[in-house]
Amino acid sequence: MLSKSTPLKIVKKEKQADKTYLFRLEGSGKKKIKFDYKIGQFYQVSVPGIGEAPISVCSFSEDFLEFNIRGVGDVTDKLLELEVGDNIWIRGPYGTSYPLDKLKGNNIMIIGGGTGIAPLRGALKYLEMHRADFERVHIFFGCRSPEEVLFKKDMHHWDRIFDLNLTVDKAPANYKGKVGLVTKIVEESGLDNRNKVVLICGPPIMMKFVIKTLESMGFHYDQIFLSHERRMKCGVGMCGHCMISGIYVCKDGPVFRYDKILGMHE
Numbered sequence: 715m716l717s718k719s720t721p722l723k724i725v726k727k728e729k730q731a732d733k734t735y736l737f738r739l740e741g742s743g744k745k746k747i748k749f750d751y752k753i754g755q756f757y758q759v760s761v762p763g764i765g766e767a768p769i770s771v772c773s774f775s776e777d778f779l780e781f782n783i784r785g786v787g788d789v790t791d792k793l794l795e796l797e798v799g800d801n802i803w804i805r806g807p808y809g810t811s812y813p814l815d816k817l818k819g820n821n822i823m824i825i826g827g828g829t830g831i832a833p834l835r836g837a838l839k840y841l842e843m844h845r846a847d848f849e850r851v852h853i854f855f856g857c858r859s860p861e862e863v864l865f866k867k868d869m870h871h872w873d874r875i876f877d878l879n880l881t882v883d884k885a886p887a888n889y890k891g892k893v894g895l896v897t898k899i900v901e902e903s904g905l906d907n908r909n910k911v912v913l914i915c916g917p918p919i920m921m922k923f924v925i926k927t928l929e930s931m932g933f934h935y936d937q938i939f940l941s942h943e944r945r946m947k948c949g950v951g952m953c954g955h956c957m958i959s960g961i962y963v964c965k966d967g968p969v970f971r972y973d974k975i976l977g978m979h980e
């Protein structure tokens with residue numbers, strides 16, 4: 715745990731989509747840092763003098779951290795200006811995780827939308843490393859357009875080793891992939907709820923309709939884990955910024971089993 719903001723060096727920066735980059739960070743001093751985090755947790759990532767933003771880890775390794783960052787405002791835009799060799803300050807990890815170690819023996823469905831695919835990339839890296847512990851892995855990803863599809867290199871790899879279903883909302887006429895909302899490809903899969911656990915991350919509206927679709931397919935709420943996004947300040951349950959219906963999203967979440975937060979309303 716890095717409880718104080720600590721500088722890490724950018725060792726790789728890769729464009730994923732418009733205003734969206736994948737950063738790989740390692741310890742910046744001589745002493746190697748071993749990272750200890752769980753899938754779905756986030757770090758508070760900062761630029762000195764500007765501020766902090768919670769960003770989910772999208773890798774699974776003790777040697778480095780990867781963050782997929784979309785520039786939407788003061789902190790994230792400034793982070794995107796940094797280059798390989800520059801430092802990024804982080805503290806954490808914070809929050810709850812997708813409890814993958816307790817889900818062994820299940821079929822796993824991974825459903826993501828837009829930048830919500832990022833923490834699920836970490837889950838897929840975990841599942842690949844622990845492949846023998848799980849049954850089938852079904853992936854359903856939705857992005858706005860072919861240009862907005864993140865992690866294209868990983869997608870090719872996941873297509874070979876897992877059951878990958880990718881869709882885009884809109885595409886030019888010559889596009890060869892699936893077009894439509896992510897709920898459509900989930901429904902078309904015809905999967906039932908037997909021996910399955912679902913991990914979801916995406917915009918709130920997408921998660922709402924994915925849950926409705928899963929419900930119509932016979933899934934129970936205790937089979938569904940989702941990650942909630944909320945404006946945060948301290949990240950550790952002190953300031954109350956992230957609170958909804960008495961729940962601290964930073965500390966009690968961001969990952970919740972759906973049946974546990976049925977009373978949580980914005």
Ligand SMILES: Cc1cc2nc3c(=O)[nH]c(=O)nc-3n(C[C@H](O)[C@H](O)[C@H](O)COP(=O)(O)OP(=O)(O)OC[C@H]3O[C@@H](n4cnc5c(N)ncnc54)[C@H](O)[C@@H]3O)c2cc1C
Pocket residue numbers: 756765766767768769770771781782783784785786787788789790791829832833942943944945946968
């Ligand atoms: C647990 C968690 C994990 C996250 N993981 C990632 C990630 O992996 N990659 C990534 O790019 N982003 C992620 N985010 C979102 C990221 O934290 C925000 O985009 C960032 O804090 C915005 O800060 P800013 O200073 O750049 O923008 P600001 O200048 O603060 O705001 C810019 C605009 O974005 C809106 N906004 C800011 N934060 C949020 C939010 N949390 N929800 C909805 N609207 C918001 C503001 O209202 C404003 O319109 C995550 C958020 C949470 C809570």
Ligand code: FES
Pocket residue numbers: 945946947948949950951952953954955956957962963964965
């Ligand atoms: S962000 Fe401060 S209490 Fe959650």
